[in-house]
Amino acid sequence: MTEENEFDYDTQVGGALKHNKKAQKMFKFSTFIRANIFIVYDFTVKPENTSKWLPFVMQEERDRDADLAPEQGTKYRNRPDENSAWTEYVVISAAAPRRSDTEKLRHRGWESPVYHAEFTLSRGTYFCSYEYKTTYDGTILTYCEWDTAGNHFDPFSQDLLDNCKHVIEAACAEKDLRNLYSRCVRSGESVLSAWRRIYYRGAV
Numbered sequence: 001m002t003e004e005n006e007f008d009y010d011t012q013v014g015g016a017l018k019h020n021k022k023a024q025k026m027f028k029f030s031t032f033i034r035a036n037i038f039i040v041y042d043f044t045v046k047p048e049n050t051s052k053w054l055p056f057v058m059q060e061e062r063d064r065d066a067d068l069a070p071e072q073g074t075k076y077r078n079r080p081d082e083n084s085a086w087t088e089y090v091v092i093s094a095a096a097p098r099r100s101d102t103e104k105l106r107h108r109g110w111e112s113p114v115y116h117a118e119f120t121l122s123r124g125t126y127f128c129s130y131e132y133k134t135t136y137d138g139t140i141l142t143y144c145e146w147d148t149a150g151n152h153f154d155p156f157s158q159d160l161l162d163n164c165k166h167v168i169e170a171a172c173a174e175k176d177l178r179n180l181y182s183r184c185v186r187s188g189e190s191v192l193s194a195w196r197r198i199y200y201r202g203a204v
């Protein structure tokens with residue numbers, strides 16, 4: 001759901017932005033992704049994946065090795081087609097998934113740590129951020145965007161974030177199926193039998 005309001009992003013965006021201005025409007029969207037936070041974070045920060053879920057981006061690049069995590073100062077650029085000019089962004093804050101010292105997940109008698117991550121980009125007075133948080137069965141991804149000068153911009157949409165969710169989940173399902181098939185080949189169990197066991201017992 002889109003939320004529009006006036007907010008002080010000094011306190012509401014994880015302390016990532018240290019400015020004294022106020023944004024006039026902030027757009028916020030969230031989606032649940034059935035994949036662990038490390039997969040979701042890795043997918044969304046790698047430039048080669050952007051065109052897989054954003055239809056208006058044909059190509060994206062960054063000035064830091066794609067196998068390394070982004071850090072403050074890393075530059076991204078993208079364009080909608082090969083004849084268009086590049087649009088550049090600078091990473092102002094990035095934190096790979098890290099364990100929370102104060103939160104725990106409790107589900108069916110099991111306890112596990114909560115992980116958080118965040119990734120914030122800037123283009124002039126325009127900012128966008130990705131925030132990640134683990135749940136017992138996946139990751140909540142939240143996208144926010146705002147302009148500190150109150151300039152108009154075409155806002156993001158829930159459909160776009162849901163598209164990211166579907167692409168990640170489809171890739172994970174395909175990988176899981178390949179792994180399951182390999183296990184069945186080794187064990188002699190049929191794939192159908194293995195799927196039934198997963199569905200009814202919740203474990204491979």
